Amino acid sequence: MAKRKTTIHHAEIVQRFSVRLRELRRSRGMTQIELARQAEVTVSYIWKLESAGAAPGIDLVDRLATALGTTPTDLLPASSSPDTIALLRSQARKLFDGLLAGADRETLLMLNPLLARLSESP
Numbered sequence: 553m554a555k556r557k558t559t560i561h562h563a564e565i566v567q568r569f570s571v572r573l574r575e576l577r578r579s580r581g582m583t584q585i586e587l588a589r590q591a592e593v594t595v596s597y598i599w600k601l602e603s604a605g606a607a608p609g610i611d612l613v614d615r616l617a618t619a620l621g622t623t624p625t626d627l628l629p630a631s632s633s634p635d636t637i638a639l640l641r642s643q644a645r646k647l648f649d650g651l652l653a654g655a656d657r658e659t660l661l662m663l664n665p666l667l668a669r670l671s672e673s674p
Contacts, residue, residue: 562604562607563607565628566604567604568628568629569601569608569613569628569629570601570602570604572626572627572628573601573627574602576620576622576626576627577602577620582620584598587619587620590619591612591615591616591618592615593615601616610624613627613628651663
């Protein structure tokens, strides 16, 4: 009788970990091969970790953090970022409205050139 392949569904933190691991590795200019060598795992396992296909143990998180020159905490974001474009836009609007409501002449003289430059950028 053939074994049926089962799909493992990892917790959301595994996805966040995979994104953070890839970001940190790339920001350090490291290849998956270099990271694997320094963390003492296979390249295919690094690929699995970066694609959220595997959940690492605590000892491996520590080795990966050491190899990347960071902390295990930095590799394990507590929650996904709520910084959606709508949330960021809402926060910017509140800050801008508050600033504009109490702005004096000097503030407006500083603010207008900044806004002009920001509106020119893509």
